[in-house]
Amino acid sequence: MYSIIGANGYLGSYVQKIILEETDEDLLCVDLNIEEDTERVKWYRCDITDPDAVDELLHVLEGYEDLKIVYLAAYHNPDLVEKNREFAWKVNVISLRYFIEHCPFAKDIYYVSTDSVYGESVDRYHFKEGDPLHPVNFYGENKVAAEGIMLENGRHVVRFPFLISPSLAKKPHFYDQIVQSLREGKPFEMYADSYRSSLSFENVARLLIALIEHGNTEPIVNVCGDQDLSKYDVGKLIASREGLDPELIVPITMDKKMAGFETKRATSTLMDNALLKKILDLDFVDIFEKPRYKE
Numbered sequence: 246m247y248s249i250i251g252a253n254g255y256l257g258s259y260v261q262k263i264i265l266e267e268t269d270e271d272l273l274c275v276d277l278n279i280e281e282d283t284e285r286v287k288w289y290r291c292d293i294t295d296p297d298a299v300d301e302l303l304h305v306l307e308g309y310e311d312l313k314i315v316y317l318a319a320y321h322n323p324d325l326v327e328k329n330r331e332f333a334w335k336v337n338v339i340s341l342r343y344f345i346e347h348c349p350f351a352k353d354i355y356y357v358s359t360d361s362v363y364g365e366s367v368d369r370y371h372f373k374e375g376d377p378l379h380p381v382n383f384y385g386e387n388k389v390a391a392e393g394i395m396l397e398n399g400r401h402v403v404r405f406p407f408l409i410s411p412s413l414a415k416k417p418h419f420y421d422q423i424v425q426s427l428r429e430g431k432p433f434e435m436y437a438d439s440y441r442s443s444l445s446f447e448n449v450a451r452l453l454i455a456l457i458e459h460g461n462t463e464p465i466v467n468v469c470g471d472q473d474l475s476k477y478d479v480g481k482l483i484a485s486r487e488g489l490d491p492e493l494i495v496p497i498t499m500d501k502k503m504a505g506f507e508t509k510r511a512t513s514t515l516m517d518n519a520l521l522k523k524i525l526d527l528d529f530v531d532i533f534e535k536p537r538y539k540e
């Protein structure tokens with residue numbers, strides 16, 4: 246049995262899809278906004294900042310054997326986190342602690358963290374799991390604190406890069422905005438000097454469920470792609486996979502601030518995925534193509 250906490254967002258929608266496609270397990274999806282139940286998927290409304298509601302949820306979860314939890318609920322827009330620091334800490338840290346400390350019965354709990362915990366990659370350095378953490382904003386600090394709670398409780402942390410795919414949730418993703426702009430023949434500006442080990446939501450969900458099903462014992466794993474990609478590179482790839490004009494993707498540099506990018510971000514953060522590849526015996530992890538396993 247799987248449960249996804251924060252199941253109705255971008256990542257949760259893909260994690261649901263992969264669990265249904267690649268395992269025969271049922272799912273309890275928990276979120277503020279819920280959907281209709283289906284044969285294998287049940288929905289449960291819970292605000293994870295409300296301890297009484299969480300107690301009721303925990304009572305339901307305790308009834309399942311071999312429970313595997315993927316914890317995604319978060320307040321994570323760096324600009325909003327900076328503006329609403331107290332609320333962000335309550336959602337991202339205090340509520341997580343309450344849930345984790347009251348859930349000793351779950352077989353596995355995976356917390357999704359981010360490359361933002363590492364800070365700036367100098368000279369294209371690829372951060373490894375044991376490297377010191379130097380987040381450059383309060384969102385990154387929230388994630389470092391959340392990771393600490395997981396590790397203190399003997400639970401798992403996975404660090405994800407910049408993620409991009411068509412949205413399966415009821416809200417468009419950045420990917421969809423790019424596609425819409427190109428379909429309308431409008432240029433779309435993207436940073437050409439800011440690199441990430443980016444992955445699609447589908448691939449990251451696939452690799453996360455593969456790790457859980459494999460019985461991973463590593464406390465922290467970077468789950469990311471093999472390529473160092475700028476957002477401009479990613480935009481070009483999206484244009485070509487959607488059959489749209491890549492020339493409409495316009496390179497800009499980080500010194501040009503875009504709307505929605507008020508708070509400081511690292512220019513580049515690259516991650517090393519050697520541990521992930523060793524655990525799963527992977528040969529190559531592309532941003533969009535299915536991860537390739539060794540023969």
Ligand SMILES: NC(=O)c1ccc[n+]([C@@H]2O[C@H](COP(=O)([O-])OP(=O)(O)OC[C@H]3O[C@@H](n4cnc5c(N)ncnc54)[C@H](OP(=O)(O)O)[C@@H]3O)[C@@H](O)[C@H]2O)c1
Pocket residue numbers: 250251252253254255256257275276277278291292293294316317318319320321336357358359360405406407408409414
């Ligand atoms: N997207 C990325 O590129 C990326 C990269 C690295 C790590 N991550 C991490 O992955 C996780 C999921 O990200 P995402 O992109 O899927 O975000 P998302 O679309 O916002 O999904 C989070 C889900 O949690 C729900 N939620 C928020 N507060 C809640 C609460 N108090 N109680 C119950 N549910 C609540 C949200 O509902 P509402 O929409 O109603 O708020 C949303 O459905 C986050 O921890 C994020 O930090 C994301």
